Amino acid sequence: MKGWGSVQVVRYHAGDEIRVGVLEGETVRETRGEMFGNLAVGPEVGTLDTIKLAAPVAPGKLIAIGLNYRDHIEQDTNLPVPEEPVIFLKPISAIIGPDSPIILPPGPEKVDAEAELCIVIGRRCRHVKAEDYESVVFGYTCGNDVSARDYQFKDGQWVRAKGFDTFAPLGPAIVTDVDPSNLAIRSVVNGEVYQNSSTSYLLFDVPYLIEFISNVMTLEPGDVIMTGTPGGPPSLKDGDICEVQIDGIGVLRNPVKAAS
Numbered sequence: 001m002k003g004w005g006s007v008q009v010v011r012y013h014a015g016d017e018i019r020v021g022v023l024e025g026e027t028v029r030e031t032r033g034e035m036f037g038n039l040a041v042g043p044e045v046g047t048l049d050t051i052k053l054a055a056p057v058a059p060g061k062l063i064a065i066g067l068n069y070r071d072h073i074e075q076d077t078n079l080p081v082p083e084e085p086v087i088f089l090k091p092i093s094a095i096i097g098p099d100s101p102i103i104l105p106p107g108p109e110k111v112d113a114e115a116e117l118c119i120v121i122g123r124r125c126r127h128v129k130a131e132d133y134e135s136v137v138f139g140y141t142c143g144n145d146v147s148a149r150d151y152q153f154k155d156g157q158w159v160r161a162k163g164f165d166t167f168a169p170l171g172p173a174i175v176t177d178v179d180p181s182n183l184a185i186r187s188v189v190n191g192e193v194y195q196n197s198s199t200s201y202l203l204f205d206v207p208y209l210i211e212f213i214s215n216v217m218t219l220e221p222g223d224v225i226m227t228g229t230p231g232g233p234p235s236l237k238d239g240d241i242c243e244v245q246i247d248g249i250g251v252l253r254n255p256v257k258a259a260s
Contacts (some may be wrong), residue, residue: 001165008173008250009035009139010040011054011097014045018054019047023173029115036122036221055097055170056141057120059224062090062168063213064116065100066158068203075231085204085212088158090145094168100230101257103166104238108148111236114229115187115195115244118143120174121223126239128214130207135220139176139211142244142252143170143226146236169244169254170224180206184247189234191241197230 008023009031020035021028028051030042035057044125045051051086066086067073073081096102104111122138146169152161180199187195199205209225236242238258245251 003034006173006175006177009039009056010171010173011056011058012045013052013054019060023048036093046048053096053098053172056174057170057222057224059092059095059120059222061219061223062092062226063215063223064088064090064162064226065204065209065228069197069199069201070203071201071230071231072233076233080201085209087213087216088162090168092165093165094163096166096169096254098169098171098252099254100169101166101255102146102169102236102242103164104236104256104258105164106259107149108151108161110149111240112147112149112233113183113187113189113194113236113244114145114147114233115246116143116145116226116229117180117183117185117199117206117246117249118170119180119210119225119227121219121225124218124220126214126218126220128210130211133210135205137215138221139174139204140178140180140246140249141170141174141224142172142246142249143224144242144244144252144254145226145229147168147233149235169252171252172250173250177249181251184245185230186243186245186246188243189236189240194234195230195232199227199228201234202227249254
């Protein structure tokens with residue numbers, strides 16, 4: 001969205017509809033037009049204490065990168081440092097927005113939060129060069145790659161562990177003018193900081209990821225790339241409040257509830 005400057009794009013509930021808006025401070029303004037085309041800002045529709053935000057995008061694909069911070073690999077896994085990005089997909093049915101609950105399913109004994117910087121693609125693209133990555137990026141948001149850790153290691157692949165409903169919180173907004181190279185990123189549970197790192201420690205940075213992934217698959221407007229998580233992801237339990245904090249982007253907050 002070149003030419004917009006730094007804009008925070010949100011989606012919000014309006015009756016039975018989900019609409020696109022722009023966040024200015026605590027105020028949400030309505031928009032007209034296409035989210036990935038010509039989007040005009042309209043009048044105020046409410047404030048964050050009166051409006052429920054949805055996930056800021058409804059992607060066709062939710063692409064995730066595993067093992068992309070060295071400290072996570074060395075502290076939390078017994079796996080080698082990858083020579084190339086490790087790509088997997090999370091189902092779009094796992095996506096929830098800010099303040100919606102992460103539901104702990106029966107079965108897994110250890111469910112972890114994973115703070116991640118997420119890239120939102122702005123136009124259809126294929127075979128993008130790393131130096132041209134900005135031309136296809138709409139903006140960035142916070143993500144939480146919630147993972148049933150015991151299932152992940154038991155299965156030897158990650159679909160079940162990371163695919164439960166509610167295991168992909170996104171939000172609160174897509175920020176359209178951010179340099180992704182050195183953003184502080186944290187996970188916080190009940191006010192206690194667990195992960196505390198920077199995107200400068202990504203093994204494969206944003207430009208490289210876009211080049212690598214777009215050489216594998218066509219990227220469409222709205223597709224989301226979750227870039228990986230730092231070391232020390234916290235385990236979640238019923239009643240927790242989990243936050244993903246990324247400086248320059250915002251705070252994604254979700255309560256945690258056991259399945260009823």
